[in-house]
Amino acid sequence: MNAKFPNLGKGFAVLFGAALIAHAAPSQAAWEPTKPVEFVVPAGTGGGADQMARLIQGVVVKHNLMKQSLVVVNKSGGAGAEGFLDVKGAKGDPHKIIITLSNLFTTPMATGVPFNWRDMTPVEMMALDQFVLWVNAEAPYKDAKQYFDAVKAAGPNKMKMGGTGAKQEDQILTVGIEKATGTKFIYVPFKGGGDVAVQLVGKHIDSSVNNPIEAVAQWRSGALRPLCVFDDKRMPYKAKVTETMSWGDIPTCKEAGVSTSYVMLRGIFMAPGVTKEQTDFYIGLLNKVRETPEWKEYMEKGAFNQTSMTGDQYFKWLGTAENLHRELMKEAGFIAK
Numbered sequence: 001m002n003a004k005f006p007n008l009g010k011g012f013a014v015l016f017g018a019a020l021i022a023h024a025a026p027s028q029a030a031w032e033p034t035k036p037v038e039f040v041v042p043a044g045t046g047g048g049a050d051q052m053a054r055l056i057q058g059v060v061v062k063h064n065l066m067k068q069s070l071v072v073v074n075k076s077g078g079a080g081a082e083g084f085l086d087v088k089g090a091k092g093d094p095h096k097i098i099i100t101l102s103n104l105f106t107t108p109m110a111t112g113v114p115f116n117w118r119d120m121t122p123v124e125m126m127a128l129d130q131f132v133l134w135v136n137a138e139a140p141y142k143d144a145k146q147y148f149d150a151v152k153a154a155g156p157n158k159m160k161m162g163g164t165g166a167k168q169e170d171q172i173l174t175v176g177i178e179k180a181t182g183t184k185f186i187y188v189p190f191k192g193g194g195d196v197a198v199q200l201v202g203k204h205i206d207s208s209v210n211n212p213i214e215a216v217a218q219w220r221s222g223a224l225r226p227l228c229v230f231d232d233k234r235m236p237y238k239a240k241v242t243e244t245m246s247w248g249d250i251p252t253c254k255e256a257g258v259s260t261s262y263v264m265l266r267g268i269f270m271a272p273g274v275t276k277e278q279t280d281f282y283i284g285l286l287n288k289v290r291e292t293p294e295w296k297e298y299m300e301k302g303a304f305n306q307t308s309m310t311g312d313q314y315f316k317w318l319g320t321a322e323n324l325h326r327e328l329m330k331e332a333g334f335i336a337k
Contacts, residue, residue: 042083046194
């Protein structure tokens, strides 16, 4: 494995520290939406970003947090470029927000599409999302080492790894696994994490690196088995998800001898050219969402890293993450020529 990948754990540990970063709610903003707000999801339905957006939408409605409605719209074309370019082109429009994942960085690098995260207005990091190695529960592998040994024994391009999109987070992580283990998968891209979980349940692929929230239902039902989490330490959640296991019982991939680590952004942006008052409205709204029992339950159910930040701190984090993703994309050979 290239020396860059073993160091991901340390780099991401610094970048994505687990501590919750407190921030005060802004003063009551004079501005508020005057028409329905479009909530863009630059990914398919059923995936982690889509689920979080719809959870936020439901919380806003249930607790009457906003006078106008919040309408979720999936714009997944071009690995999310459709959604990003839509928001970029809505300059000065405060009635459009977007939830981002790390394709915020990877899509323009992989495709050359004329977009950069600085073309939008950062609002708030809501959380960071983990990646878990999943197999079908009927597969014979009881831990990650057994699975990687089987992949290696099968030979190159015999076992299928499913993931969301091409040249995005899941495939970057798959390349890291290959370098760490001396294996070579057939990577099979799907539109969203929900599709990936369904394909794994149906045994059309051999494994996936889905986020926890994207496969928890299938794990709980006994259809899928988690083998390891791609982080430096185990997840802190101790409540049982199945009869015998909690998220915290899943070993790290490092414990199986694979030091590759990776976590993903779940953040909110607005169009460029909006005012501070308009941005502050959404920060206040999202802070109210974060205080609800539904959000807290969702965070535990999905085993999220609950780091949050706004303002200059968020802007600085985004710049560091962009540079790190550029390094990963170069390592994987995914940068557009």
